[in-house]
Amino acid sequence: MDNRTTALITGASSGIGQAYAQRLAARGHDLVLVARRADRLAELAADLRSVHVKALPVDLAVGDGIAAVEAEIAGNPDLAVVVNAAGIGALGPLVDADVADVEQLVTLNVLALTRLSRAALSAFRARGGGQLVNIGSLGAFRAPPGGAAYGASKAYVLHLSRALQRETADTGTQVQVVLPGPVRTEFFDAAGSDATLFPDESFITAEELVDAALSGLDRGELVCIPTLQDVAAWERVAALQDELRDLAGLRGIIAPRYTPANRTK
Secondary structure, rough: OOOOOOOEEEOOOOOOHHHHHHHHHOOOOOEEEEEOOOHHHHHHHOOOOOEEEEEEOOOOHHHHHHHHHHHHHHHHOOOOEEOOOOOOOOOHHEEEEEEHHHHHHHHHHHHHHHHHHHHHHHHHHHOEEEEEEOOOOOOHHOOOOOOOOHHHHHHHHHHHHHHHHHHHHOOOOEEEEEEOOOOEEHHHOOOOHHHHOOOOOHHHEEEHHHHHHHHHHHOOOOOEEOOOOOHHHHHHHHHHHHHHHHHHHOOOOHHHHHHHHHHOO
């Protein structure tokens, strides 16, 4: 009996998505590779001959493309891993950005990732479990000038993934969010930006990132920051966020600084 499982990876034609395809194939997963560039997918499929590879050349920045991948997720009974690696930067001051570029960023980084996360969790619930990996960014913590929409989209990915971790606790499904800093990929060229914004020593390779993230997934590390040396730093931030939410949200009382007597102070 064939017990092979399948991994579906978006953004698989280059960079982080391609590295996931290579590493998951090495782990014995068959693959469904999703990206716009059919020629790149064909080249990658030819290189990964040890497993069965299905190329799905669609554009996730449009509704029909998202729906095609949702259908693939729902209809593949062997699917055990979904990696949402597709994303774009569209960097630059928001006021100068082309509206179409901003819409494409939000559609790809937010809408497509959300719908495919939903599709994956629905499939995993029916099949008794699975692994969903969402690629975020350190930009989720502090978006630089010129990265407002991008950073906001990655903050969304972080919060969505953390909420889904709570929703799927004890269900057999893992939801991991990966938060890389600068990675040597085509990202900056595609975003119309300059990689020299970051010092050379800040960069890691896509392969280093994916190896670390998969190691973290094996360990049950659901918020993975591969270049963070002390994970306790993230744990402190998460605890402070929870504390702030409780301080502000448990009692419906307006703070004294906003009362009429204090408004002019």
